[in-house]
Amino acid sequence: MDKFLTKRPRSNESSVKDDNATTSSSPKRARVEFDPNNLVADPGLRMTIEKYDVNIKDEVRRFYVSKGPCQPRTHNFPKKKYGNQYRCFNPSWFDSFPWLEYSVEKDSTFCLWCYLFKPTTYGLQSGRDIFSKMGYNNWKHAISTFRDHEGNVTSIHNFAFDKLELFKNPRQSVTQMISQHSSDMEVAYRVRLTAVLDIVRFLLRQGLAFRGHDESSSSKNKGNFLELLYWYGARVDKIAKTLKENAPGNNQMTAPKIQKDLAHSCAEKVRSLIIEDIGDRIFSLMVDEARDVSVKEQMAIVLRYVDSRGQVIERFLCVEHVTDTSSHTLKKAIDNLFAKYGLPLSRLRGQGYDGASNMRGEFNGLKSLILKDNPCA
Ligand SMILES: [Zn+2]
Incomplete structure (x- = not known):
C-alpha cells in the first residue's frame, strides 16, 4: 500500500496550484498541511472527503484522481456462499465500470467518482451512500446494482463524473x-x-x-x-x-x-419604407393587369405621391394575385392590400388604369366601386 502513499502528483500544473492554494489560505487560521503519506489507498478505510480541512480538500481529491480507482486485480478475492453456490468479486467488472473500486480490507466495492464529488446534500437519502461510504458486496446482484448506481444522465453518479471532468480540466469541461x-x-x-x-x-x-x-x-x-x-x-x-x-x-x-x-424580407422592408415615405400625404393608384406563364392573373400596383421635397414619386408596391378578373374581386384585392399596409382609401386622390387592355370593362367597374367609397379618388 505504501507505493500509493509516497507518490506525489507530478504534473507542473498541480504543483503550481498547490502553491496557490497554500498562499491563498487565511494567515489567521492554523494552516493544515497536505501530506500524501496520511492518505489511505484502500477505499474501505479512507476518511470521507467532507472530514478533510477545506484548505486541503482539493489536494486530497487531486491525489486520488491522479492515482485512479483502487483496482487490485490480482487479489485473491474471498468466496461467499449464496444458496448452493459460492461467489466472489469478479475483477473483469473493473473493465466495464471504470469508477469501480475494491476494498481488500472490507471485501466491498466503492465508487471513486461518488467518493470524491458526490454532493453532501444527497447524503441523508437512503441508499445513496452505499458506494461512497458503506461499500457494496452482494456479488449475486452486483452488475445490476452497478448499473443502477450509474443511473441516467441526471443521476448523482453522473453529476459526480461531470464534476470530476471539470476538476481535471476546468477549461475544457463539456x-x-x-x-x-x-x-x-x-x-x-x-x-x-x-x-x-x-x-x-x-x-x-x-x-x-x-x-x-x-x-x-x-x-x-x-x-x-x-x-x-x-x-x-x-x-x-x-x-x-x-x-x-x-x-x-x-x-x-x-x-x-x-x-x-431573404428576398421577401427585403421586399417587406422596402414596402414599409415606401409607406413611411408617403406618411399621411395623399396618393394616387395605378394598376395594370398581366397574366404570367402559368396563366395566373396578376395585378401590378404602383403608388404615385409627392414626397417631402416636393418631388413626384412613383413606386412599384407589389404584384397581387387575383383569382378572377371581375371588378368585385379586383376591388377586394385592393381593399386587402390597403388594409395590409395601413393605407386609408380616404387619402386616395387618383386612379390610373390601362384603357386599351381587354380588361377595360373590369377596370371601369373597379373605378366606380372605388369612387363609391371615396368620391375624391
Ligand atoms: Zn458513483
Whole structure:
C-alpha cells in the first residue's frame, strides 16, 4: 500500500496550484498541511472527503484522481456462499465500470467518482451512500446494482463524473466547450447571414435572377446567387471561413427557400419604407393587369405621391394575385392590400388604369366601386 502513499502528483500544473492554494489560505487560521503519506489507498478505510480541512480538500481529491480507482486485480478475492453456490468479486467488472473500486480490507466495492464529488446534500437519502461510504458486496446482484448506481444522465453518479471532468480540466469541461462552441457558431452564422444578405440585396437592386439551371456541386455555373456568394468567399477570407464545409450542413443559408425568405424580407422592408415615405400625404393608384406563364392573373400596383421635397414619386408596391378578373374581386384585392399596409382609401386622390387592355370593362367597374367609397379618388 505504501507505493500509493509516497507518490506525489507530478504534473507542473498541480504543483503550481498547490502553491496557490497554500498562499491563498487565511494567515489567521492554523494552516493544515497536505501530506500524501496520511492518505489511505484502500477505499474501505479512507476518511470521507467532507472530514478533510477545506484548505486541503482539493489536494486530497487531486491525489486520488491522479492515482485512479483502487483496482487490485490480482487479489485473491474471498468466496461467499449464496444458496448452493459460492461467489466472489469478479475483477473483469473493473473493465466495464471504470469508477469501480475494491476494498481488500472490507471485501466491498466503492465508487471513486461518488467518493470524491458526490454532493453532501444527497447524503441523508437512503441508499445513496452505499458506494461512497458503506461499500457494496452482494456479488449475486452486483452488475445490476452497478448499473443502477450509474443511473441516467441526471443521476448523482453522473453529476459526480461531470464534476470530476471539470476538476481535471476546468477549461475544457463539456459545459464550457458547448458554450464556447455555440458562441463561435453564432458569430460565424452572423458573418454568413450578412454575406448572403449582401448578395440578395445586390441581385434585387440589379433585377437579376437568383437561381441557375444546374446548382449541383459539379455544375460549371450555379446561377447568380451561388456564384456571387462563392466569388465573394474566394476574395474575403473571413467569409470563406463560414461557407461550404466550414458551415453546418443544415445551416448553409443557400437553400432556395432561404433565398426566397431573404428576398421577401427585403421586399417587406422596402414596402414599409415606401409607406413611411408617403406618411399621411395623399396618393394616387395605378394598376395594370398581366397574366404570367402559368396563366395566373396578376395585378401590378404602383403608388404615385409627392414626397417631402416636393418631388413626384412613383413606386412599384407589389404584384397581387387575383383569382378572377371581375371588378368585385379586383376591388377586394385592393381593399386587402390597403388594409395590409395601413393605407386609408380616404387619402386616395387618383386612379390610373390601362384603357386599351381587354380588361377595360373590369377596370371601369373597379373605378366606380372605388369612387363609391371615396368620391375624391
Ligand atoms: Zn458513483
